[in-house]
Amino acid sequence: MxxxxxxxxxxxxxxxxxxxxxxxxxxxxxxxxxxxxxxxxxxxxxxxxxxxxxxxxxxxxxxxxxxxxxxxxxxxxxxxxxxxxxxxxxxxxxxxxxxxxxxxxxxxxxxxxxxxxxLKLQTRAIDVTGEVCRELQNGIPYSKITRNIAKRLTPQETGMRGEIQSLFSGYKYVFYLYRIIxxxxxxxxxxxxxxxxxxxxxxxxxxxxxxxxxxxxxxxxxxxxxxxxxxxxxxxxxxxxxxxxxxxxxxxxxxxxxSSGMTSAYTERLTFPSNRDRVGLMKQRLQVMKHFMDRNDSIRLQMITLYSALSNDMKKREGIVEGGIKNHCIDLLRNRESACLTALQSRQDSLCHQYTKQLHLLDSLSICAVQYMQPYDYYREGVMGIGLLQTAFVIHSTLEKKKSLASLASVLDKMNKIFNPEIDKELFCRQLNLILKKGVKCLPASIQSEKDITEWADRLYSQSSLTNKEKIIEMISPDSPLADNDIAIRFITSIDSLINRDCLSKLTPLAKQIDALTQQIEYTFALTGITRWPSANGTLRLSYGNISxxxxxxxxxxxxxxxxxxxxxxxxxxxxxxxxxxxxxxxNCxxxxxxxxxxxxxxxxxxxxxxxxxxxxxxxxxxxxxxxxxxxxxxxxxxxxxxxxxxxxxxxxxxxxxxxx
Structure with missing residues (x-):
């Protein structure tokens, strides 16, 4: 019904x-x-x-x-x-x-x-909602259900791939068949x-x-x-x-x-503040890159793809915040939530009380998440945007989890192509100084001043083997002891441990609850007709409008x-x-x-x-x-x-x- x-x-x-x-x-x-x-x-x-x-x-x-x-x-x-x-x-x-x-x-x-x-060319879409829901009710894990359905419905011929996507946060499940070229x-x-x-x-x-x-x-x-x-x-x-x-x-x-199911609480308390913080760090990173690119054609050729992608992301985040505020999007989202409640009340729907509780709980959880979200944003955008530290993290995490060294070598080769020690050292100093001035707690205790940052930069970029491609290859060789002793790897692991202990250990369970509530609310939006199309998820979509x-x-x-x-x-x-x-x-499409x-x-x-x-x-x-x-x-x-x-x-x-x- x-x-x-x-x-x-x-x-x-x-x-x-x-x-x-x-x-x-x-x-x-x-x-x-x-x-x-x-x-x-x-x-x-x-x-x-x-x-x-x-x-x-x-x-x-x-x-x-x-x-x-x-x-x-x-x-x-x-x-x-x-x-x-x-x-x-x-x-x-x-x-x-x-x-x-x-x-x-x-x-x-x-x-x-x-x-x-x-290229992925969609050839067929099959509604498998009934089968997925029955299997879920029987206690079968979602991953196993989708794997079995995709295997059964995907033709056994070269170049065909089957995927199952959830629409309206689990209200509907569709199997998509693609031809891969x-x-x-x-x-x-x-x-x-x-x-x-x-x-x-x-x-x-x-x-x-x-x-x-x-x-x-x-x-x-x-x-x-x-x-x-x-x-x-x-x-x-x-x-x-x-x-x-x-x-x-x-x-x-x-x-x-x-997203067709975004809420006012999540947008106001998490989306806007997170984007503001990340935009500040991105702008500084772009300034450093542009300074060097404008003075050297070889560096410009080396950095142009990364610079364009980063600039695109930065201006997009900036537009989401500024446009959202200018156009009163928080009020519009609240109006949508109220309209959904009114629709439920008019039908005397049993979901009415549950929906109200979900909105209040989501607001409370979002408030709790803010204090952990900021240091995590500064860590992933500020610290992990530094090439040397990113390389150090990738090597450490790959070796620690005993993943394939062959795939690691391929990743590092791509990272090395856009690495420039002089630019990276300048970026290290600028980003960490900004984090320090903001008072965000995502740096090791050994960094308390601008002088500390400069000294660390001098040591890292003169002593780490990760500034040299040949030494990196030697480091990731089987049974090499060099990785554990590298100063850059020790530095990033100390920060990573700090973030995991003081931030992610609290943020991760909150994020899971917030995600589950958001999906339940999106489901209710769809049920009442407040939203009419499922959140975009990389499937083939059509929009329409008129020339402005x-x-x-x-x-x-x-x-x-x-x-x-x-x-x-x-x-x-x-x-x-x-x-x-x-x-x-x-x-206006x-x-x-x-x-x-x-x-x-x-x-x-x-x-x-x-x-x-x-x-x-x-x-x-x-x-x-x-x-x-x-x-x-x-x-x-x-x-x-x-x-x-x-x-x-x-x-x-x-x-x-x-x-x-």
């Missing part, structure tokens, strides 16, 4: 909240009437069908951190430049710097293999200064002038075991017709950052025009005074982390844009969507084509695209 009530409440509430929600695409039947009302001309089967070709066959997860889409029948993949950046950096050298020049493979033989990258090659990226115009200063901001896109190609094996371009069941058409204010659009991808006012053309930016001239990019800009060029635009690289489609299912960012003030949409402020930022498909047409090596790539004039 409760499930019937949930479905009914979903349908009744859709029209009032048409633009909110990251909807599982296999459940798009629920929102299809609204999509049609807003202008969608595709049939339901064209949008989603497991037994025939549909839009869902053109969208894939890009590794574990983003989305992408197929745009040709030869496995050509479109995603964001910022998702491609680590591979661009990997193949760049001082002499062949693809960050500076961009990259375009003039033929398939010139494409660059991206080791470790893979693990031969992915880089085809095209624009120059960094074009793709990331304005660099991190403009991240999460509007207006924007970014060409944040990249092309890859997916390969599979033929009957003879030879690598051939993957042939997707569906690929998207490029539209050159553009968009206008109020036009219907939808965004499809694999978001994983938005006055944002579909961008007035020429003088510096960008100079860059276009420098890179011989032919645009429609003839003067600085009265011409405009389609570059980026906004919509609900998006979140993981929607990077999501295709943006018009009412006919044609690609009109590529999602790459959000406005900072609307980042609080991760826990309280507000149609008036939440905006996602997209690259116009016409700008993508403009850059491609300006590259002398792109003809074979352009010939693959199906371009709708």
């Amino acid at each position: 409760r499930r019937v009530l949930l479905i009914a409440s979903l349908i009744l509430s859709l029209k009032a909240f048409a633009d909110e929600g990251l909807w599982n695409i296999e459940n798009c039947t629920i929102i299809y009437p609204v999509l049609k009302e807003q202008g969608l001309s595709l049939s339901l089967n064209e949008l989603y069908n497991e037994d025939s070709v549909s839009i869902k066959d053109a969208v894939a997860r890009f590794g574990e951190g983003g989305s992408c889409s197929f745009v040709s029948d030869q496995g050509l993949v479109l995603t964001n430049y910022h998702l491609a950046l680590r591979f661009v950096k990997q193949y760049s050298t001082i002499t062949d710097n693809y960050l500076t020049s961009g990259f375009c493979a003039e033929n398939p033989e010139k494409e660059l293999h991206c080791k470790g990258l893979y 693990d031969d992915i090659r880089l085809v095209y990226v624009p120059p960094y200064e074009i793709a990331k115009f304005g660099d991190e200063d403009l991240n999460w901001m509007w207006p924007r002038w970014s060409a944040d896109f990249a092309f890859f190609r997916a390969y599979s094996k033929d009957a003879n075991g030879e690598s051939v371009p993957f042939r997707p069941a569906k690929h998207l058409n490029f539209s050159t017709q553009g968009v206008n204010q109020g036009d219907f659009v939808m965004t499809i991808g694999f978001p994983g950052g938005a 006012e006055g944002t579909f053309f961008t007035v020429p930016h003088q510096e960008l025009k100079k860059l276009h001239t420098k890179h011989e990019i032919k645009t429609t800009w003839n003067s600085f005074n009265n011409t405009k060029q389609a570059i980026n635009f906004l919509s 609900h998006t979140s982390g993981g929607n990077s690289g999501s295709p943006v489609l018009d009412k006919k299912g044609n690609l009109v844009g590529l999602n790459f960012d959000r406005k900072q003030e609307g980042l609080s949409g991760d826990f309280m969507y507000n149609e008036s402020i939440c905006r996602n930022i997209m690259v116009d498909s016409r700008y993508i084509l403009t850059l491609l047409k300006s590259d002398k090596n792109s003809s074979y790539l352009l010939n693959e695209l199906n371009i709708i004039q």
Whole structure:
């Protein structure tokens, strides 16, 4: 009966909240009437069908951190430049710097293999709620249940993977079947200064002038075991017709950052304070890195991927707090909690008293957790953000737990590539001084002053073997006694012991209780129809909305025009005074982390844009969507084509695209 009530409440509430929600695409039947009302001309089967070709066959997860889409029948993949950046950096050298020049493979033989990258293409979704719930009632562990179901439902063929996801905090369980494609090659990226115009200063901001896109190609094996371009069941058409204010659009991808069950207590007492503390530490870390990067091209090449990722995370956390406060999200969350209580009372639901107790208990537990959360935040962001100490911790924990030394060597090799002793020593002094000034108790007793920090820095970076790659290799050799005696390992283990004793031993049980209560409350929200879509968890989702006012053309930016001239990019800009060029635009589609690289489609299912960012003030949409402020930022498909047409090596790539004039 409760499930019937949930479905009914979903349908009744859709029209009032048409633009909110990251909807599982296999459940798009629920929102299809609204999509049609807003202008969608595709049939339901064209949008989603497991037994025939549909839009869902053109969208894939890009590794574990983003989305992408197929745009040709030869496995050509479109995603964001910022998702491609680590591979661009990997193949760049001082002499062949693809960050500076961009990259375009003039033929398939010139494409660059991206080791470790893979795509996940959803092929089927099966509701297994009944089976999971029955087995749970029989006392069988959840992990065993999901493992058995996945094993039974996953075909025994190469490249198939089955996963079970919980929706609405255990209200529903779904088995997802994916095809894994693990031969992915880089085809095209624009120059960094074009793709990331304005660099991190403009991240999460509007207006924007970014060409944040990249092309890859997916390969599979033929009957003879030879690598051939993957042939997707569906690929998207490029539209050159553009968009206008109020036009219907939808965004499809694999978001994983938005919650439909966040509470006011957790947000006010834990989310906001934690993000404030971490932002302060991140800003200082970025300042140190930028100081060195601006003075040395080799260091810039070494640090650019880490710097971009850290800056992105910092500004996102900053936006969540500032936007959340500015837009009164705590009050809105309280209103949602009150609305849920009213709904329960009106139905005389037996859950009413239990729900009220859960809210009060969650508030009390959140208050208790604050005193332990702050030192843990300063430890994980301040102390563990220091390369030497992070390396020391990884080595110590791996050897202590007797994990594989082979995997350890691989991890350390990646860490060593971004390690610079001079930068790291400066960061050590700056971060620990900030922690000391804040009075946060996460440092050893031997550090009481700035002088102590300087002395420790001198000893650590002159005496530790972890500043030398060859000595690290010697240290992790079997039966080597060096690890136990290294000064950096002794230093980090003393801090780790302090955090475990005084912080995590209390915080961990509190966090478990808070998590359980949050899930129970989210379940109740869903039951009463207060929330209509399950929290994003990396499954294929659809959101929809309209093109926002006055944002579909961008007035020429003088510096960008100079860059276009420098890179011989032919645009429609003839003067600085009265011409405009389609570059980026906004919509009110609900998006979140993981929607990077999501295709943006018009009412006919044609690609009109590529999602790459959000406005900072609307980042609080991760826990309280507000149609008036939440905006996602997209690259116009016409700008993508403009850059491609300006590259002398792109003809074979352009010939693959199906371009709708």
